[in-house]
Amino acid sequence: MIARVAALACLLLWCALAPTAVAGGAKGKPKRTPEVDRRIAITIDDLPWQWAGRLHPDVFAARHAKLIAAVRASGVTGVGFVNEKELEVDGKVDPARVAMLREWLDAGWELGNHTWGHLDYHAVGLEAYEADVLKGERVLRPLLAERGETPKWFRHPWLRNGRTPEERAALDAFLAQHGYRTAPVTVNTGEWIWANAYQRTLDGVAPDAEKQATLARLRSEYVAYMLAKLAFLEQQSLTLLEYNVPQVLLLHANELNAETFPELIGGMQQHGYRVVSLEEAVRDPAYARVDGYRGPHGISWLHRWALAEGKQRSFFMGDTTVPRWVMDIAGVETE
Template sequence: MRTLVVALTLCLAAAATPALAGEVALTFDDLPTMALSPNTDYAQVTTKDLLAGLKRHHFPAIGFVNEVKLEARDKPDRIALLKAWLDAGMDLGNHTYDHPHFTTDAAAEIAETQKGEMVTRALLAERRRSPHWFRHPFLETGATDAARKTFEDWLTAHGYRVAPVSMENSDWMFAMPYDQAVLKGDTAEAARIQKAYLDFTAQIVPWYIAAAQGVLGREPKFVFLLHATRLNAESLDGLAAILKANDLKPVTLARAMTDPAYAMAEDAVGANGNQWVTRWSMTLNKPMPWATLPKPPADIEAIDDQLEGAVGPPAAPAKPRA
């Protein structure tokens, strides 16, 4: 009897103690939206669905804004999309005005950052808050050591903190092919792309966990780079299932940034910046498991390349694109 009581007590104690959960901050770049045809209808549907999905799952998130995307005849409607993020309890950060490459001196990057906070600062001020998080476009942290230092000193002096990236799923590559399928009304193709996207995400999330464990000797709190796209808005349940399967609980960016790994020195400069797991691997001189890196499907990449060529942005770099 006593053995049974002890066994029962141990069972109850085990059930009452939550499993050690991993943590991840969800960050969405290129607000109001990254889209093939960035009209306001698309943006309204995407924003509404994305925020509804995040709220349904009780996931905190932050959106990083490119205020150039507000410049249109319907500017008030576009600003309302940013307000919707704050009304939904999410945070907003600065992703520069026009998403430039950090290939020049710090002065240009500072000007872009100042220009990029005009609307966001006012919206946050209405809530007695101010912009705090900055995400580098293309994860480019500086053209040179000197430019990096000057810019980071400016960020600190102006209340900003850099939002790193330690997990990504090349969502941008799937997003425009998905938009095209939706615009054409080709639901079978949209479903095929969405499945490919979620299959790829299900492979690369555990890859990042294993890579970070190999580099740090433990699992850090992750910061996941995503984009404000219709694909993500319509894939929230699938993404949530993948996070759950990997024992990752969404937390605020501030919470993820309490992980000491983000305080580790790293000095990356140059074009098309690395995500932070690679930066840690360079600082600690530990290898990254590149041989097992999952690759997005070649046909999706081909459609994306074709669409990028058609709409004009620069060719996609091989590294994560913020």
């Protein structure tokens, strides 16, 4: 029922934004409202795998293969962000995990730096963070050099990029010095909660029939939630910017996305979205706008721009939220 309600809300919102005929055109012909430009760049964090350390090598390999197959089946490309800590087994880089990164490159994806250990800039400070960024390219940089490329994209773990203008400027200068550009996010969601719930159900001890029913419900309602979230953020962009900015979606390399990636991409395409490169998306002038957020949370760049303009609380109301039953399975109190 929740999935159907979310999907219906998503459909109604997109229908409201679609071109419609109105009276009053030249010589009595109806006018049509401008069609919304729907473009989206796909990014996937925590390569080669989120929570890789908890998986048996054979399970890890099988789930990675499923995700790569799903990505290839979707026919789209994007940028994957690597935590090099997850390339290591007992403190040594595992060639099999490096080979997984080559599979992403072979599938046409770019690879970026997500730090070595997924550090929180706000917690560790500039010096330790810079060291972890450089540690996070010890495999990535030579791997890309094999193909005549260098790493150019950086994604801040938890999207935390400084609590003061000074903190942010210092880190930005360091990243630019090493050839990195920040990968922004406009479509930031509770995907991590759904993924936690899915993983806990998958690895749980419930009877198989019960487990499979829960997994199927999570997959179905997750896709509906993500499409509703995208529709909401599209409306926020239209309200704030008066056009739909090329969106940037944040996902993670995990079991849930391995199962749902083609369906999720297909759902977005059904609603008129074209998948574009991150490079194309961030060429939009909106991405040069002031980031007005200084708090501890990782929030959408749309909301950062809105805060810079002094938007009131009402602007942020009406967002799609993760259902309570999913949060309960994930063991999460709040988003």
